[in-house]
Amino acid sequence: MPPQHSKSGDPARSLALLWRTQEPASRRRGKPGLSVDRIVLAATEITDTEGLAALSMRRVAEALGVGTMSLYTYVPGKGELIDLMVDAAYAHLDFGDRSGDWRERLRRIAHANRDLYIRHPWMLQTVTTRLLGPNLIAKYDHELSAVDGLGLSDIEMDSTVSLVNGYVESTARKVLGSEQVARESGMDDEQWWRTYDPLLAALIDDSQYPVASRVGSAVGTAHQAVYDPDHEFSFGLERVLDGVQVLVDARSAERSADSAEPDAPDRTSTRPRDRGCGPLPS
Known part of the structure; x- marks a missing residue:
């Protein structure tokens, strides 16, 4: 719908x-x-x-x-x-405490939002861009506080929170879609893998698809399924946070460079133009 x-x-x-x-x-x-x-x-x-x-x-x-x-x-x-x-x-989001560094705080935020979507799957079918209720404002304030004081601009703070929440939303959709398929088919991913892996092995020529065969086999052995939602979520979240780390480090480097620059001499009291004498002669 x-x-x-x-x-x-x-x-x-x-x-x-x-x-x-x-x-x-x-x-x-x-x-x-x-x-x-x-x-x-x-x-x-x-x-x-x-x-x-x-x-x-x-x-x-x-x-x-x-x-x-x-x-x-x-x-x-x-x-x-x-x-x-x-x-x-x-109102029922459990973000835990505010301890830890910014990465740990964003991790807790991501997991709390993911858990919320799992509890209330219908929320993924709602549009909240114009929702300005008290609990959403409180949520937004808490999430922004996780990256406050890192040297990011206000716009960058907002975009960072949106990036993490967007990632959470997309992965939650995949998890809930997989659960729906399992309910409708009567077979979860592990059961599907045990049933279809031998059949696929008989059909697929490993020499024709060498990389896919090698990687697919490794994934199936590791997860006993096509994919492990918890592993994929954690792996992807860390890569998102790595990207945020690049931005945080860049802003830190800019601040260090600014603080290292020598102060320019103050000539405001001697320049003729400051005394209302018009432009300096060339």
Whole structure:
């Protein structure tokens, strides 16, 4: 299904809902039982189990045992509900402490985001570029703090965080896709490998594909599967961090070069142009 995002035409109303700055009309009228948080929790449980395609205001209302229209006094529609679900999910990110160097901090951030996607696969089908909820802002602030003080510009800090999160998102998609194939086929990667490796060995001429045969055999022996998602994630993450290291080292070298330059002599008090005498003669 296509990516899901808020379809609200009123940004102020969406922000008020995310930040809980406006009390729902039903609560003002004294109607107990429902709340935004309860609706979000029910919607998240449905979506975790059945997928984003199963989510609807009617389905949530059924799970809560209320009429569908009663939800709309709390949440304007499905788009806003999804935004609330995403922001609520961010509240449960476990980044651990802030100890260690910047590489270790970014590692923890990457693993925490990956775990979040595994717990809530539907989040990979959402668009969050315009989501400005409190938990997303807190997440962003924490992630930026991992690279603060390294000499990067503010733009470079933002891009570094986006690079790591983009890598995490792409690898999580691959893992979840593999899990879906396993569920639909009734065979996980290890079982598939044990079944098809002998068949492939009988079909493939190693001399015709020498490099692929050698490397594929080594991978199969090491992982007992076509690939090991944990190994691939860790290997790729370290290469991403190596790239960030190049940038950090470059900025450090620039600072060292700047500090090593001798101070230029101060002639501001003797130059005629500074006394309003016009340009210096050639």
